[in-house]
Amino acid sequence: MPAVTETREAVEKLGQSSYKWGFETEIDMDLAPKGLNEDTIRLISARKEEPEWLLEWRLSAYRAWLTMAEPKWAKVSYPPIDYQDLHYYAAPKKKPGPKSLEEVDPELLRTYEKLGIPLHEQALLAGVELPEGEVARTPVAVDAVFDSVSVVTTFRKTLEEAGVIFCPISEAVKDHPELVRKYLGTVVPAGDNFYAALNSAVFTDGSFVYVPKGVRCPMELSTYFRINARNTGQFERTLIVVEDGAYVSYLEGCTAPMRDENQLHAAVVELVAMEDASIKYSTVQNWYPGDENGRGGIYNFVTKRGACRGARSKISWTQVETGSAITWKYPSCILQGEGSVGEFYSVAVTNNHQQADTGTKMIHIGRNTRSTIIAKTISAGQSDSTYRGLVRVLPKASGARNFTQCDSLLIGDQCGAHTVPYIENRNMAARIEHEATTSKISEDQLFYCRQRGLSEEDAVGLIVNGFCRDVLKELPMEFAVEAQKLLQISLEGSVG
Amino acid sequence: MTQFLEISGLCARIDADGQEKEILRGVDLTIPPGEVHAIMGPNGCGKSTLSYVLAGREEYEVTAGSVQFHGQDLLAMEPEERAAAGLFLAFQSPIELPGVNNANFLRTAVNAVRRARGQEELDAVAFLKAAREAAKSLSMAPDMLKRNVNVGFSGGEKKRNEVLQMTLLQPSFAILDETDSGLDVDALRIVAEGVNRMRSPEFSALVITHHKRLLDYLKPDRIHVMAKGRIIHSGGPELAEQIDTEGYTRFLAEAA
Ligand SMILES: Nc1ncnc2c1ncn2[C@@H]1O[C@H](COP(=O)(O)OP(=O)(O)OP(=O)(O)O)[C@@H](O)[C@H]1O
Ligand SMILES: [Mg+2]
Numbered sequence: 001m002p003a004v005t006e007t008r009e010a011v012e013k014l015g016q017s018s019y020k021w022g023f024e025t026e027i028d029m030d031l032a033p034k035g036l037n038e039d040t041i042r043l044i045s046a047r048k049e050e051p052e053w054l055l056e057w058r059l060s061a062y063r064a065w066l067t068m069a070e071p072k073w074a075k076v077s078y079p080p081i082d083y084q085d086l087h088y089y090a091a092p093k094k095k096p097g098p099k100s101l102e103e104v105d106p107e108l109l110r111t112y113e114k115l116g117i118p119l120h121e122q123a124l125l126a127g128v129e130l131p132e133g134e135v136a137r138t139p140v141a142v143d144a145v146f147d148s149v150s151v152v153t154t155f156r157k158t159l160e161e162a163g164v165i166f167c168p169i170s171e172a173v174k175d176h177p178e179l180v181r182k183y184l185g186t187v188v189p190a191g192d193n194f195y196a197a198l199n200s201a202v203f204t205d206g207s208f209v210y211v212p213k214g215v216r217c218p219m220e221l222s223t224y225f226r227i228n229a230r231n232t233g234q235f236e237r238t239l240i241v242v243e244d245g246a247y248v249s250y251l252e253g254c255t256a257p258m259r260d261e262n263q264l265h266a267a268v269v270e271l272v273a274m275e276d277a278s279i280k281y282s283t284v285q286n287w288y289p290g291d292e293n294g295r296g297g298i299y300n301f302v303t304k305r306g307a308c309r310g311a312r313s314k315i316s317w318t319q320v321e322t323g324s325a326i327t328w329k330y331p332s333c334i335l336q337g338e339g340s341v342g343e344f345y346s347v348a349v350t351n352n353h354q355q356a357d358t359g360t361k362m363i364h365i366g367r368n369t370r371s372t373i374i375a376k377t378i379s380a381g382q383s384d385s386t387y388r389g390l391v392r393v394l395p396k397a398s399g400a401r402n403f404t405q406c407d408s409l410l411i412g413d414q415c416g417a418h419t420v421p422y423i424e425n426r427n428m429a430a431r432i433e434h435e436a437t438t439s440k441i442s443e444d445q446l447f448y449c450r451q452r453g454l455s456e457e458d459a460v461g462l463i464v465n466g467f468c469r470d471v472l473k474e475l476p477m478e479f480a481v482e483a484q485k486l487l488q489i490s491l492e493g494s495v496g
Numbered sequence: 497m498t499q500f501l502e503i504s505g506l507c508a509r510i511d512a513d514g515q516e517k518e519i520l521r522g523v524d525l526t527i528p529p530g531e532v533h534a535i536m537g538p539n540g541c542g543k544s545t546l547s548y549v550l551a552g553r554e555e556y557e558v559t560a561g562s563v564q565f566h567g568q569d570l571l572a573m574e575p576e577e578r579a580a581a582g583l584f585l586a587f588q589s590p591i592e593l594p595g596v597n598n599a600n601f602l603r604t605a606v607n608a609v610r611r612a613r614g615q616e617e618l619d620a621v622a623f624l625k626a627a628r629e630a631a632k633s634l635s636m637a638p639d640m641l642k643r644n645v646n647v648g649f650s651g652g653e654k655k656r657n658e659v660l661q662m663t664l665l666q667p668s669f670a671i672l673d674e675t676d677s678g679l680d681v682d683a684l685r686i687v688a689e690g691v692n693r694m695r696s697p698e699f700s701a702l703v704i705t706h707h708k709r710l711l712d713y714l715k716p717d718r719i720h721v722m723a724k725g726r727i728i729h730s731g732g733p734e735l736a737e738q739i740d741t742e743g744y745t746r747f748l749a750e751a752a
Contacts, residue, residue, distance in 0.1 A: 439594075443555070448591035450575035451551050451584075452601075452661065453609035462604060466595025466644070 032089035038062065041201055044089050048170045048204075051177060057190060061200030064191035071194055074357035075386045075418060076326050078299065081264055088202045088235075162218050164248075165210040169237050172208035179210055183241050187270035187307045187334070195266040195328075196303040199235045203268070206236035211246040211277075220476055222251040238269040242277040244310060249280040251479055265324075266301045275310030275337065280318070282475050284483050287323035289490070294353025294382075297325025304331035305361075308340035308369075316343040317360065318474040320483040322490040325354060330388065332361035335369035335397075342371040345471040347483075349464075349490050350383030350415070359389035359420075364397040364430065373404040376468050379415035380491055386418040393430040400430040408438040409467050411460065411491065439467075461488035500529040500700055501669060506561035507725075508549045519545045521725035522561065527669075530697040534711055534736070535704045537722035538744050543704045544588050546722075547671045551585040552578050565669070580612030582668035586658035586675045588704075593645035598657070599627055601645045606664050630663040633693070635686050651678035659690045670694070670701045676710040688713030708740040721747045 032043055041062055045055040070081075159166050165176060172180050190200040211217050242248055265287070271279050281304075290297025300323075306315035317331040333342030344360035362371035371391065379385045391402045408417035419436050441463050449459030465472065465484050472480050508520040519542045527533050535543055549556050550563065552575035563570040566581060573581065593601060607617040618626070627641055634656050646654050655675050662670050672691065676684055688710060691701065703714060711719070711733065719735040720727045723744065728751035729735075739747075 442591075444591045445593060447551075447553055447575060448587065448593070449601075449605075451579055451587075452605035452665065453576050453579035453612065454605055455576055455608070458604065458608065462596055462601065463593060466593060466597070469595050 031087050034087055035084045040088050058201050061190035061197050065197035068194045074328050076355040076357050163212045163215055164217050166221050169206045169208040187305050188268050188303050195301040196268050199266050199268040203235040203237035206238040209240040211242045211248045213243040214245045217248040220249045234265045236267040241272045242279050244275040247278045251282045253284045264299045269304040271306030273308050273313035273315050276312050278314040280316045283319040285321045285323050289323050289354050290325040292352050300324035300327045302329040307334045308337050311337040312339045313337050314341040318345040321348045322486050327356040327358050329358045334363045336365045338366045339368045344373045345474045346375045347468045347471045349378045350385045352381040354383045357386045359387045361390040364393040364400040368399040371402045374470050375406045376471055377408045377417050379417045380411035382414045384416040388420045390422040392424040393427050395426045397427050398429045402432045404434045406436040410440045501527040502564040507559045508556045510556050519725050527700050531717040532701045533718045534716040535720050535722050541722050542725040544673055547585055547673045580609050584662050584667035584670040586672045588673040590646045590654040590658055592647045594647050596645045598645050599641040630660055634690050652683050659687050673704045676705055708736040711736045
């Protein structure tokens with residue numbers, strides 16, 4: 001298998017890196033040949049034993065993609081991507097489920113260890129079938145996406161009892177085809193944009209969540225995303241549907257192995273909230289940002305969108321973005337239902353040569369719809385960060401309200417921060433407020449903190465966490481702690 | 497015996513818009529353990545600069561002289577190492593830290609210093625108890641701990657917050673740079689009592705002030721007159737009275 005030698009090379013290249021989670025797992029891979037054409041798509045669909053309608057959907061997305069051009073309006077720059085030079089399918093070789101941790105591929109366990117995943121969770125992640133009653137030790141259900149195929153899904157039982165479906169989307173295609181078919185591509189259509197079309201054509205896995213009427217999902221749903229094979233574009237597809245009066249909180253956290261070449265990542269996330277339903281979607285993104293000189297790093301071109309279809313429904317996006325060489329990401333809300341609510345809380349950190357162009361879109365369609373946008377941008381080193389946000393109020397959205405707060409914090413004098421708010425208001429009865437600030441961490445502040453005994457890095461961490469507090473407090477507890485550490489780690493070496 | 501704090505021939509300058517500006521021109525000053533000394537002197541003579549140089553502010557370039565602190569070369573240490581070694585500076589203009597919770601800041605600082613001093617860290621409960629007590633003894637409203645560091649604090653509240661930090665950080669040597677200015681009469685007494693509570697054979701202080709009133713409360717062991725970047729006269733507590741009535745003209749004339 002060429003992948004084995006390839007990964008071995010990659011591991012050897014790791015060297016000593018400042019990127020704490022930069023490592024690559026050596027594990028048997030099943031790789032599709034490089035390149036993208038209809039045959040690649042047929043191969044993916046066949047490997048996943050998909051129904052005909054899905055193959056057709058993929059192919060139509062692919063044909064749409066062929067006619068599209070990469071978007072150029074974002075304030076990011078990178079060398080052209082050769083889409084024919086990527087692998088579009090990689091799957092760990094299938095083995096029957098292990099009975100104990102001893103039977104699990106030790107490389108996989110080592111990966112988890114480096115990620116700091118506790119042992120009992122490692123067992124769950126690795127798919128070890130524990131005896132009855134030993135499962136419910138942590139209130140977080142984890143669906144690990146190990147490269148493209150979800151290695152395992154846990155807590156299925158507890159969730160099943162509540163009527164909640166939480167599984168890899170490929171499995172949902174088999175077990176709940178009517179649900180997937182009904183909602184897939186209804187929020188982000190196959191031909192929505194260049195990357196979304198690409199994703200629709202070649203997505204390999206991701207999560208599917210369905211919460212039935214009136215059910216409050218009994219635990220937070222969490223996915224560890226990893227990109228693990230060299231040159232494998234990662235195209236996750238996530239679909240979350242929450243029925244009337246139901247609630248779910250979904251956590252997505254990522255770390256990625258170190259690699260030398262830039263790597264494309266183009267995920268699509270679709271959320272659907274029906275009447276009185278509420279979805280809380282939290283992301284901590286820490287993909288490899290490239291080295292101090294801007295070499296390597298993940299290209300993160302993501303389309304995330306939620307539809308508040310029902311009256312009084314609510315979708316809340318919270319993101320802490322510290323990783324990736326390039327981020328292109330605008331989690332959005334389509335506020336259709338009367339009185340529906342959209343929220344976007346974001347911290348975007350760029351250091352060294354990272355570039356981020358991120359923000360949100362709030363589309364007010366229904367009456368009395370409300371949206372809140374709190375975006376905190378932190379730039380250090382020679383990085384460049386842009387907040388790009390759209391608030392659109394359509395003619396029928398009487399009583400619509402938006403509040404936007406964009407704050408930028410600069411560390412050093414070689415970085416850039418930009419705020420680009422677009423406001424399109426077609427209803428005079430709507431109220432839109434926008435506030436923006438830019439500040440710097442001053443020498444005075446650093447000296448004051450150091451005089452009190454803090455190291456420079458702790459001082460920066462404290463000030464940055466203070467700056468981000470309004471966003472961090474929206475994260476679930478354990479995620480908030482992780483995010484605080486991440487903020488500090490990603491700004492290491494940014495001062496002095 | 498090595499003195500507690502020994503400053504000799506200290507010269508420092510700053511690069512102000514491309515021009516080298518000499519500020520400290522040979523400061524000699526020794527403070528034995530357990531003593532409180534005061535520095536008085538006209539505006540712009542270099543008092544705050546001296547405090548910054550002692551605390552390790554990098555903008556000031558030390559061109560000559562030395563500072564021994566607890567037998568260590570103070571000037572070779574990073575600001576946070578100086579803090580850990582027991583040096584505290586109450587700023588003439590305390591700095592605002594937007595978004596940073598005052599209690600959280602204090603606890604992080606206290607534990608950083610305790611760690612460096614080989615002491616056990618305080619847990620949240622123990623810390624809050626100590627912080628609340630200290631705040632109360634300084635007649636600070638309890639909500640000051642919950643607010644952001646110095647943000648929106650009145651002038652007097654900022655000064656009290658400096659003394660609160662000093663109380664919790666337990667320095668062996670504190671520099672108070674005009675901590676009395678901007679305080680009302682009651683606050684002045686409260687702050688002075690706060691400093692007096694710290695007094696012990698292991699604690700020294702250097703108090704920079706323009707007003708005799710603070711010194712009446714603190715009863716300093718020595719008073720130094722600073723002018724043009726030098727200590728030009730030293731004497732007992734009676735100097736405060738003299739400066740209060742006569743001003744600096746005579747000292748300046750004598751020094752010239
Ligand atoms: N960063 C700086 N840039 C330019 N000049 C400076 C700087 N810091 C201090 N100085 C100058 O050095 C001199 C001494 O300043 P310093 O603040 O030490 O005076 P001070 O004795 O504390 O005065 P005051 O009683 O008014 O507080 C002043 O002339 C001041 O303008
Ligand atoms: Mg001064």
